[in-house]
Structure formats: C-alpha cells, structure tokens
Amino acid sequence: MQMKMTKLEERAIKLLLKYEDRGILQSELWHKLGVTSREGSRIAIKLEKKGIVKRVKEFANDRWTRRLVPLIKQLSVEPIRGAPCPSCTHENTCGLDKMVTPCTCVLLEEWILGQTDTSGQV
Ligand code: SF4
Incomplete structure (x- = not known):
C-alpha cells in the first residue's frame, strides 16, 4: 500500500x-x-x-x-543479506507459478541451508 x-x-x-x-x-x-x-x-x-x-x-x-x-517498525535487510535472488538473472521471471520457481531452486536451498547455525535453527 x-x-x-x-x-x-x-x-x-x-x-x-x-x-x-x-x-x-x-x-x-x-x-x-x-x-x-x-x-x-x-x-x-x-x-x-x-x-x-x-x-x-x-x-x-x-x-x-x-x-x-x-505502530510501524523499521525493517532490517540483515535477515536476507547474501540471498541469491537480488543478483539472479531469473529475478524477474521466477515465481511460484512460473517455470523457474523458488520451490526447486538449488541456489536458494543452498543459501537457506548455509543460514542454519549449529543448533539446527535458521
Ligand atoms: S529463487 Fe532461485 S531462481 Fe528464483 S530468483 Fe532466487 S535464486 Fe533466482
């Protein structure tokens, strides 16, 4: 909005x-x-x-x-720092209902798994 x-x-x-x-x-x-x-x-x-x-x-x-x-909060980009999407060539064509989808993206999966600390929490 x-x-x-x-x-x-x-x-x-x-x-x-x-x-x-x-x-x-x-x-x-x-x-x-x-x-x-x-x-x-x-x-x-x-x-x-x-x-x-x-x-x-x-x-x-x-x-x-x-x-x-x-009633509003300041947003931080820290949680998504280093995510592959902003520099990805598919950034504008990737989506849940598209041919390229985050659901099967290896780059995104690797980045998410890299965010996991030793206690197993993201
Ligand atoms: S989910 Fe994967 S393919 Fe889609 S924009 Fe992010 S890095 Fe690119």
Missing part, C-alpha cells in the same frame, strides 16, 4: 521510529520538528488516521497530553 506523505510527515515518522518501543510525548516531537503545537497536532491526527501512530493520553509535566506510539 502506497501512502502519500508530506515532507514533514516523513520527518515525523523517521523521528518516531527512533522511539518505537515506548513512543514520544507529542510536545517533544513538535520541538524536534520545529513546528507549532497546532501544526504538530494536525500531523499526529493525520498519522493516526493512516495507522502509523497511536495517540495515547498521558499525564506528564503537570498536564494531560498525548504520547505518540509508532
């Missing part, structure tokens, strides 16, 4: 991802983004509607505010 984002929303998301475990108070995020609370609240509501953050009510610094908790 492709979502249209403003530059400010993208910056907000990058910052939010640094706090993916516990979230961040919205006022802290506005401060880091250099925007007013009005503009920041508008961004937070838009991100919540897109399912990117959860706005959780919280009492902090002697007043009620919102903590923005990311």
